[in-house]
Amino acid sequence: MEFNYLSEIVDYCRREGKDIAQAMVDYEIRNKGTTRERVYEGLKRILIVMEESVEQGLTQQVITPSGMLNNWAKRIYQSPKETLGVALKKAVARAVAVGEVNACMGKIAAAPTAGSAGIMPAVLVTMIEEHGISRQRILDALLVASAVGLVFAKNSSFAGSEAGCMGETGSAAAMAAASITYLLGGSDEQILESIGFALKASMGLVCDPVGGLVEEPCTTRNAVGVANAFVSAQMALAGIKSLIPADEVILATKEVGDLMSPKLKESGQGGLANTKTGREIQKKVFKIVKEEGRSS
Amino acid sequence: MSEPPSILDILGPIMIGPSSSHTAGASRIGFIARQLLNDKPSRAEITLYNSFAKTHKGHGTDRALVGGILGFGPDDTRIRNSFELAKKEGLEWEFKFSSDFNRFHSNTARIKLTGEQGGSVDLTGASLGGGRIRIQEIEGFKVDFNAQTHTLVIIAEDIPGSIKNISGAIAERGTNIANMYVSRNEQLANMVLEMDQSVDKETLKKIESFPWVKFVRRVEPMIEGTSRYEK
Ligand code: SF4
Numbered sequence: 033m034e035f036n037y038l039s040e041i042v043d044y045c046r047r048e049g050k051d052i053a054q055a056m057v058d059y060e061i062r063n064k065g066t067t068r069e070r071v072y073e074g075l076k077r078i079l080i081v082m083e084e085s086v087e088q089g090l091t092q093q094v095i096t097p098s099g100m101l102n103n104w105a106k107r108i109y110q111s112p113k114e115t116l117g118v119a120l121k122k123a124v125a126r127a128v129a130v131g132e133v134n135a136c137m138g139k140i141a142a143a144p145t146a147g148s149a150g151i152m153p154a155v156l157v158t159m160i161e162e163h164g165i166s167r168q169r170i171l172d173a174l175l176v177a178s179a180v181g182l183v184f185a186k187n188s189s190f191a192g193s194e195a196g197c198m199g200e201t202g203s204a205a206a207m208a209a210a211s212i213t214y215l216l217g218g219s220d221e222q223i224l225e226s227i228g229f230a231l232k233a234s235m236g237l238v239c240d241p242v243g244g245l246v247e248e249p250c251t252t253r254n255a256v257g258v259a260n261a262f263v264s265a266q267m268a269l270a271g272i273k274s275l276i277p278a279d280e281v282i283l284a285t286k287e288v289g290d291l292m293s294p295k296l297k298e299s300g301q302g303g304l305a306n307t308k309t310g311r312e313i314q315k316k317v318f319k320i321v322k323e324e325g326r327s328s
Numbered sequence: 329m330s331e332p333p334s335i336l337d338i339l340g341p342i343m344i345g346p347s348s349s350h351t352a353g354a355s356r357i358g359f360i361a362r363q364l365l366n367d368k369p370s371r372a373e374i375t376l377y378n379s380f381a382k383t384h385k386g387h388g389t390d391r392a393l394v395g396g397i398l399g400f401g402p403d404d405t406r407i408r409n410s411f412e413l414a415k416k417e418g419l420e421w422e423f424k425f426s427s428d429f430n431r432f433h434s435n436t437a438r439i440k441l442t443g444e445q446g447g448s449v450d451l452t453g454a455s456l457g458g459g460r461i462r463i464q465e466i467e468g469f470k471v472d473f474n475a476q477t478h479t480l481v482i483i484a485e486d487i488p489g490s491i492k493n494i495s496g497a498i499a500e501r502g503t504n505i506a507n508m509y510v511s512r513n514e515q516l517a518n519m520v521l522e523m524d525q526s527v528d529k530e531t532l533k534k535i536e537s538f539p540w541v542k543f544v545r546r547v548e549p550m551i552e553g554t555s556r557y558e559k
Binding site: 033059060064065074077078097098133134137141143144145149174177178181189190191192193194199244294298300317318 | 334340342343344345347348351352387388403405434456457459
């Protein structure tokens with residue numbers, strides 16, 4: 033049983049009278065010789081790690097060795113100023129929290145990558161809090177997100193070194209948008225539209241981490257990815273169409289990734305990494321992370 | 329030959345940060361090297377290529393590779409202290425840096441491991457992003473597998489009937505071979521067999537006992553989603 037495109041998953045759902053979450057359970061059972069119970073156990077483990085990583089970033093000291101990240105999540109969470117209410121503020125803080133935990137070599141669920149690991153947990157924890165959604169339903173939302181990831185992995189790439197940050201925070205935002213749309217009762221078609229919106233907003237995003245570290249701009253891009261997911265789901269749920277079908281948008285990310293200069297794909301030679309300040313930080317970082325090439 | 333990915337690997341792996349390609353993938357490559365060595369490693373010579381060579385610092389790629397060689401899965405918090413733990417375990421390591429974009433994927437590591445019993449293994453693996461990896465060379469042979477399923481790597485003299493004998497030994501015990509890939513040089517053939525179940529010790533012994541077989545190693549997959557390795 034192969035799903036190469038989102039449209040194939042939706043066709044399957046229509047034929048079988050299932051939703052995308054259950055289609056993904058079928059996919060996993062058939063391809064991995066596993067059981068429904070084991071799939072949900074695996075999802076539960078992932079959700080727990082996601083929740084813990086949010087919690088850690090909001091409660092523990094998280095200062096990266098480079099000093100680039102320094103307990104930002106807590107500062108956002110406690111900020112008295114709110115641009116669009118407390119929900120957005122908290123969602124942003126949660127994404128940053130996971131980014132900080134990740135940069136400190138903490139435990140995270142890479143959904144779909146470590147660099148973009150803040151988006152799914154921030155969105156899911158926020159959906160639980162704001163919409164009172166049960167954790168069981170959240171597991172189904174994870175399944176819907178996995179459908180996006182599966183098709184993206186097949187037709188584009190999660191690697192910043194291949195698809196730039198489209199492949200990381202872009203795909204994560206699309207997965208999160210699909211989860212939100214699903215949780216708020218969107219149709220399969222609306223779920224696909226939300227994926228299209230999120231990816232179109234990320235099109236061409238370069239991978240240019242300063243000092244080669246997954247900190248800046250990665251962490252704040254996770255925060256923006258959360259906003260992207262909520263905005264994309266909002267439009268899709270209102271019935272707006274993405275015009276370019278989600279599958280074709282995914283294929284476009286592949287084309288754009290291939291066209292992007294290698295300097296803009298995780299090489300540390302372009303974009304923010306190559307700015308005057310970026311270079312200065314890199315020099316400092318290299319001094320801090322002292323050479324440990326040899327054991328003796 | 330690529331298997332359909334598990335959705336739990338897409339939503340994971342559960343791993344130690346900061347980078348799925350540079351940390352989790354690296355530890356997986358290290359761990360596969362350890363399994364192929366099939367001995368306690370005493371020396372590791374690790375060459376990082378391309379993007380790995382440039383950006384490994386600060387991603388913990390070096391610590392993750394050494395951690396993998398020590399047998400730590402990508403979600404094992406001991407990765408953070410793998411250098412200190414390696415010293416305690418008597419593992420010496422050395423990193424080299426190189427670049428060859430024509431031959432290798434941008435995130436590639438070559439690991440030459442020597443074991444306490446004197447055996448050695450030389451493998452090259454690429455980290456594809458999201459923690460997924462592919463092993464691309466073993467002992468100078470081109471291979472292409474991801475160790476997501478039970479895998480056997482065999483190097484044998486390239487004589488008529490060798491493949492038949494090996495697959496026969498496996499089938500005898502009721503194990504189903506899902507895929508088999510063969511590459512050759514002048515005298516030797518390298519076979520990578522992917523199976524639905526693990527091959528038992530007796531079968532391994534039987535294959536090892538064929539006089540024309542040089543090298544037999546088993547690589548076991550990680551348990552879905554958790555990235556822990558089956559012991
Ligand atoms: S900038 Fe690069 S390293 Fe950072 S999150 Fe984006 S893709 Fe990952």
